[in-house]
Amino acid sequence: MIFRAEAWGDKVRLVTWVQERMTHPLAAGGGAMAPFEVIAVVKDAEIKGAFVYTNYTGTSVDMHAAGEAGWLTKQSLRGFFDFPFVQLKCRRVTAMVHRKNKRARDACERLGFRFEGVCRHWYLNGDGIIYGMTRGDCRWIEPAPVSRHKLNGREATTWAS
Numbered sequence: 001m002i003f004r005a006e007a008w009g010d011k012v013r014l015v016t017w018v019q020e021r022m023t024h025p026l027a028a029g030g031g032a033m034a035p036f037e038v039i040a041v042v043k044d045a046e047i048k049g050a051f052v053y054t055n056y057t058g059t060s061v062d063m064h065a066a067g068e069a070g071w072l073t074k075q076s077l078r079g080f081f082d083f084p085f086v087q088l089k090c091r092r093v094t095a096m097v098h099r100k101n102k103r104a105r106d107a108c109e110r111l112g113f114r115f116e117g118v119c120r121h122w123y124l125n126g127d128g129i130i131y132g133m134t135r136g137d138c139r140w141i142e143p144a145p146v147s148r149h150k151l152n153g154r155e156a157t158t159w160a161s
Helices: 008-021 074-087 102-111
Strands: 002-004 036-043 046-054 060-067 092-098 114-123 126-134 145-151 154-159
Touching (some): 008 046, 008 060, 046 074, 102 126
Antiparallel strands (some): 036 046, 046 060
């Protein structure tokens, strides 16, 4: 079951769960950053994984994730990417990954994020790798309609690629 935390206590519990599983905490000292949103996969009342969304600007948001093996499904990924691109109407999402965290870098690339650059000394013990994904790049959601028009007397939609 995909669960979007609404209550502050649930949000703090979920972001703490994510931070405890990350090799590099979301905020200095491991504290929770505000404002943030959390969407989790919960099975039999146990957290299996979660995405944390921070630094929402109106056009973009940062995504952070942690989870147990096998927690990501096509259905859950649709929900995780629907939130920033459809509900928040972001044009892009960003992921920052420690340069030495090969598993997280590979996961970003498998999900469809593109390498954008290196932030030297981003972390206390190393560089950060920036990954980005635009709505048009995201294969987990329906493309945004560009226009609606008549074609041979029927309604037709042109989709963004």
